[in-house]
Amino acid sequence: MDSVKSLKELNRKISNSLDSENLFYIIRIDGKFRKIRTRSVPAQQKPYPPLKEVVKDQSIFAFKDVTGTLIGIKSPTYVKGIGVPGFHWHFINKERTSGGHV
Numbered sequence: 001m002d003s004v005k006s007l008k009e010l011n012r013k014i015s016n017s018l019d020s021e022n023l024f025y026i027i028r029i030d031g032k033f034r035k036i037r038t039r040s041v042p043a044q045q046k047p048y049p050p051l052k053e054v055v056k057d058q059s060i061f062a063f064k065d066v067t068g069t070l071i072g073i074k075s076p077t078y079v080k081g082i083g084v085p086g087f088h089w090h091f092i093n094k095e096r097t098s099g100g101h102v
Contacts, residue, residue, distance in 0.1 A: 007102065011087050014074065025074040032067045038091050038100030061100055068093040070102065 004010045014027060041058045072089045079085050092099035 007087075007089065014072075014087075018074070022076050022078070024076065025072075027070075027072040027074065029070040029072075030068075031070075032065065033063065033070070033091075034065060036063045036066065036068075036070075036091055036102065037061065038063070038102055040100035059100075061098065063091075063093070063098070066093055068099065 004013060014025075015021075018025060038061045039058045040061070041054045044054060068091055070089060070091050072087050074087050075083055075085050077085045089102035090099065091102050
C-alpha cells in the first residue's frame with residue numbers, strides 16, 4: 001500500500017478495497033511509521049472498574065520514525081449494540097517493547 005498521511009485516510013483506502021462491508025477483517029501492516037500515537041491503560045485488579053473510569057489514567061505515547069506492526073480489526077455495521085463497528089487499531093514496535101491502542 002502507498003503511504004498515507006492519516007489513520008482516516010488509511011481506513012478509507014482499506015474500506016474501498018474490501019469485498020464486502022458485511023464481513024469481519026483482520027489487517028496487518030508491517031512498516032516504518034513516520035509518526036504514530038498510541039494510548040494504554042494501567043493494569044487493573046478485581047473488582048474491575050468501568051472503562052470510563054480506567055481511561056482517566058491512560059498513558060499517551062508518541063512515536064516518530066518507528067518500525068513496527070499495525071494490527072486492525074474491521075467490524076461490520078450490524079454488530080452495533082453487541083460490539084463496535086468500524087476499525088479498531090493497535091500498534092507494537094519491532095522490538096515488541098512499546099505500543100498500544102491507536
